[in-house]
Amino acid sequence: TQLLEQSPQFLSIQEGExxxxxxxxxxxxxxxxxxxxxxxxxxxLLVTVVTGGEVKKLxxxxxxxxxxxxxxxxxxxxxxxxxxxxxxxxxxxSWGKLQFGAGTQVVVTP
Amino acid sequence: xxxxxxxxxxxxxKTGQSMTLQxxxxxxxxxxxxxxxxxxxxxxxxxxxxSEGTTDKGEVxxxxxxxxxxxxxxSLRLESAAPSQTSVYFCASSGQMLGEQYFGPGTRLTVx
Numbered sequence: 569t570q571l572l573e574q575s576p577q578f579l580s581i582q583e584g585e586x587x588x589x590x591x592x593x594x595x596x597x598x599x600x601x602x603x604x605x606x607x608x609x610x611x612x613l614l615v616t617v618v619t620g621g622e623v624k625k626l627x628x629x630x631x632x633x634x635x636x637x638x639x640x641x642x643x644x645x646x647x648x649x650x651x652x653x654x655x656x657x658x659x660x661x662s663w664g665k666l667q668f669g670a671g672t673q674v675v676v677t678p
Numbered sequence: 679x680x681x682x683x684x685x686x687x688x689x690x691x692k693t694g695q696s697m698t699l700q701x702x703x704x705x706x707x708x709x710x711x712x713x714x715x716x717x718x719x720x721x722x723x724x725x726x727x728x729s730e731g732t733t734d735k736g737e738v739x740x741x742x743x744x745x746x747x748x749x750x751x752x753s754l755r756l757e758s759a760a761p762s763q764t765s766v767y768f769c770a771s772s773g774q775m776l777g778e779q780y781f782g783p784g785t786r787l788t789v790x
Contacts, residue, residue: 656721658779
C-alpha cells in the first residue's frame with residue numbers, strides 16, 4: 569500500500585488568514601487529487617494535478633504537485649468560513665484506483 | 679442530474695443481521711467503488727468494479743460482497759454484520775482515465 573500522510577491533522581484559523589495543507593508520500597503517484605468534504609456529505613473533487621512541478625489555481629486555492637510526484641500542497645489565501653471542511657488528498661495508484669490520505673480538518677472562524 | 683445516489687442514508691443493525699447498500703449513478707461511468715470512512719483513517723477501498731461485469735477486492739474486503747448489477751448500479755452486501763463494520767459507507771463512480779471520482783452522500787451504518 570502506498571501511504572499518503574497529510575499534515576496537519578487539524579487546523580483552526582481566523583477569517584482572512586492564510587493556510588497550507590501538506591500531503592506527502594515516499595511513493596510516486598501518476599496523479600494527485602484534492603477533495604473537500606463537508607459534514608454529512610461525500611467528498612467533492614477540487615482539482616487534479618498530473619505533471620511534476622505543476623501549479624493550479626482555483627480562485628483563492630493554490631495546488632502544487634512536487635517535482636518528483638511524491639508530494640503536494642494546498643494553500644488557501646484569505647480563508648473564509650465557507651472554506652471550513654475536511655480536505656483529502658488522493659494519489660492515483662493504478663488505473664482508476666486512488667489511495668486517500670487521512671485528511672486535514674480545517675476550521676475557519678469569523 | 680442526480681449524480682451518485684445511495685440508499686439508505688442511515689441504518690442500525692444488530693450483530694449477525696444482513697443488509698444490502700444500494701448505489702446508482704446516472705453519469706454513464708464505467709467504474710464504481712465502495713469505500714468506508716472511519717475517524718482518522720480517511721477513505722479505505724472495500725471493492726471496486728472497473729467495468730460492468732467485473733469486480734475486484736480493495737484494501738478491506740473481508741466481511742463484504744458486491745454485485746455490479748448493470749452499468750448504473752453497484753451494491754454492497756454485509757452477510758453477517760459485526761460491530762467493527764460500524765462506519766460511514768460511500769459509493770463513488772469514475773469515467774475518466776485520471777480516475778477523478780464522484781461520491782454519493784453516504785450511508786451511516788451502526789452495528790450493535
